[in-house]
Amino acid sequence: MKKSKAYEKLVEAGIKPSVQRIAILEYMMTHNIHPTVETVYNALVGKIQTLSVTTVYNTLRMFAEKGVAQMVTIDEHRVCYDGFTDPHVHFFCKQCGKVFDVQDLPAPTIGEGMAVDGHQVNEVQLYYRGLCSECAKHETK
Amino acid sequence: MKKSKAYEKLVEAGIKPSVQRIAILEYMMTHNIHPTVETVYNALVGKIQTLSVTTVYNTLRMFAEKGVAQMVTIDEHRVCYDGFTDPHVHFFCKQCGKVFDVQDLPAPTIGEGMAVDGHQVNEVQLYYRGLCSECAKHETK
């Protein structure tokens, strides 16, 4: 049987595939919505009825370590994850807490072995905070 | 008696000054170390013996809302605060968890009423993650 994109990506990253891992990665690859652990759990527990929150936590953390997903820490209260590992800019809405990808602006990039002020760099994040267009509508009253 | 810089800054921001608030802001203004709530508490509980962690939490959160301090959410596990509200670049060390200001790189700026992708912007953050020079030393063995 033909292996899925998610399956292959896991193997490439040196992660042993499993039903749960494939499902979680597949979800990340097809939903560009910066889900939290809870969101991923809720989305998948219907298909994998035995899924536990713990597994989602552990799996996403592992994905971030292995570079299969990106951890996004904009929200004061909860971490979310991004399936698109290419660098790009985020926007965080203080009202609804959603994270959006920003198309308008170029993302900063990091070269191989890059350093700033003598510190060795692995990741960059550029994000804006404010009120998203959706929330701005309801604000006007 | 002459009012301190911290006192004046609070009044300007529309915050009613109090012993605790002045002390916390004064600490933020004289220590460029991106302290966590805990750090601020430990530093001040000697001078204000009745100080509570709750007050530090509430006060710093309020400072961030009023623009007197900046909330920095790089660390997955804990938030820290920055007394310098002018935009600038941060570096986060994954090993020791410290946050540094980056001098080498220019900070992104936000103009009055700026928007990205139609969303209304209030704050920007640009940060790098990696291994700081101090931790890199001990790593070499």
Next chain:
DNA sequence: ATGGGTGCAAAGGATTTGCAACATT
């Protein structure tokens, strides 16, 4: 049979909230 993955329950921490005491005007 073995090694790793999963998921439950419990632990661990950070942050927030309710509320009574307190300080300042």
Next chain:
DNA sequence: AATGTTGCAAATCCTTTGCACCCAT
């Protein structure tokens, strides 16, 4: 006296860990 601030204790919520069970090799 009135208003707003403080701080204790408890509650809440997110995340991690320990461990037994299960699955796949």
